[in-house]
Amino acid sequence: MYRDEVRAHLTGIISSIATPFNRDGSVDYDGLRHQIDFVLEGGSRTVLLTAGDSHYICMSEAEIAEVTRVACEHTAGRGMVVAADRYYDTRRSVAFGSYAKGLGADVLMVLPPAWGASSTVETLVEHYGEVSKTMPLMIVTGAFSARGPQFGLDVIDKTLDRFDNVVAIKDDMCGDFARRLCLVAHERVAVFAGGQKVNHINMWPYGCDGYMSSYITFKPEVARRYWSAINKADVEGARVIIRDYDMPFFDYIGKLTGGWNAGFHGAMEIFGVAKRWRRKPYYSLNDEELEGLREFFRSKKLLQER
DSSP: OOHHHHHHHTSEEEEEOOOOBOTTSOBOHHHHHHHHHHHHHHTOSEEEOOTTTTTGGGSOHHHHHHHHHHHHHHHTTSSEEEEEOOSOOHHHHHHHHHHHHHHTOOEEEEOOOOGGGOOOHHHHHHHHHHHHTTSOEEEEGGGGTTTOHHHHHHHHHHHHHHOTTEEEEEEOSOHHHHHHHHHHHTTTSEEEESSOHHHHHHHHHHHOOEEEESGGGTOHHHHHHHHHHHHTTOHHHHHHHIIIIIHHHHHHHHTSTTHHHHHHHHHHHHTTSSOOOOOTTSOOOOHHHHHHHHHHHHHTTOOOOO
């Protein structure tokens, strides 16, 4: 895919696939397929796999390969598929890119190893460049969190200058870095916020195409209302949705046992998208906690039960 085509798919609401599990810890591939159907029908033009949300940190390489295969096969051209690696060295990242491309993935999100400040600006630029020879590449700024904003901006600027097949950037660092990232990169490639509307609206005036939405995965109407406000430059309308839905949701799930992601998986079960379970040692919501989350959605008039 060319840069302008990738930008079109990353404009607006973006789904980040949360690999679902069965209670015994096995990957729930039926749930994965249903989630893909749900987000595409809800308005996402991209099926995005990530090392974090897709739970690659607690999965084997064989499972990552299979999740990638199922996602590509089931999407079947209905949206752009972004595959993802997980702390792979250059050789393994190239090999995984070749595998993902062969399955039909459109873009590879690359998360290089970052232990002990061992990489330099130049070695990371070379890493991205080498992998991008295999297929279109997406940078994720979480790779620079331990090194600081200027390090990350230098890597991005030099990479985009040298390698045309680097096509997009997902931001995880937020704040002032995100604004500066938009100024450095947006005229050249797609840039999107890695989660929460408040982070998107922080970047939007500086050049930001879209954002990874939580609500697209279980209540897409909220995501669509926000994006409609953005398209009309209705800042007040966008602010109200952030105030009434996004902030309260993340405040609530952030206090749950097991953290926000346990709550996110619980939301998928409540709305019939996938089961709540996560792989141990991760914690999954119990029935009482799930009922509390259900009551939160009722209080927001987002859940209408018979």
